[in-house]
Amino acid sequence: MTRADPDRLAVFLSGTGRTLVNLAAVIDRGELPAEIGLVVASRACEGIGRAEALGIPVRLIEGEIEASELEAVLDEFSIDWVVLAGYLKRLPVPTRWVGRVVNIHPALLPEFGGPGMYGDRVHRAVLEAGVPESGCTVHLCDEHYDTGPIVFQQRCPVLPGDTPRSLADRVFQVETEAYPAALRLLIERSGSGG
Numbered sequence: 001m002t003r004a005d006p007d008r009l010a011v012f013l014s015g016t017g018r019t020l021v022n023l024a025a026v027i028d029r030g031e032l033p034a035e036i037g038l039v040v041a042s043r044a045c046e047g048i049g050r051a052e053a054l055g056i057p058v059r060l061i062e063g064e065i066e067a068s069e070l071e072a073v074l075d076e077f078s079i080d081w082v083v084l085a086g087y088l089k090r091l092p093v094p095t096r097w098v099g100r101v102v103n104i105h106p107a108l109l110p111e112f113g114g115p116g117m118y119g120d121r122v123h124r125a126v127l128e129a130g131v132p133e134s135g136c137t138v139h140l141c142d143e144h145y146d147t148g149p150i151v152f153q154q155r156c157p158v159l160p161g162d163t164p165r166s167l168a169d170r171v172f173q174v175e176t177e178a179y180p181a182a183l184r185l186l187i188e189r190s191g192s193g194g
């Protein structure tokens, strides 16, 4: 019996590539019916080396990508889903791609999001606000930063004595489960999964 081809992901990144490595491991364990067909990096960064080590083709596209260039590269690599993984540039979402561009944010949106809110800045803002919980949000993307329909949120506590770093580490642990879970949900809902 033949199975449909797994959905193909393009992972967009600007940093360490930790999310990419986690997704590749989850796929490898058979826990997500997908394959990573392309990595797009917005700048020279550690994530490029990690993608190459995994044997994934990489495109370095510096600055903001034009919609036409984005569509062309996604078509060239037969991509089904765009998965943002610490990608720090604004991305256009061409009409055909609405509902197929996914982002993870290291806080419980709609709080602690928006332009300039990434990495430790998010966790510092959470600590300054004195809230008892943080977590991560997986959402579909529109043309703005950190808006668009929420697919999945997962929570973790903020603990006494937390620093932006310790909170970031706890949130990232939550992300390693939440992003695959959200992608699984989206792929299943779209009816195209393996």
Ligand code: GAR
Pocket: 014, 015, 016, 017, 018, 019, 085, 086, 087, 104, 105, 106, 117, 118, 119, 122, 172, 175
């Ligand atoms: C992740 O924690 C992700 O939630 C965050 O970047 C990290 C991955 O980047 N994304 C954002 O802050 C988007 N607003 P890294 O692999 O470079 O650490």
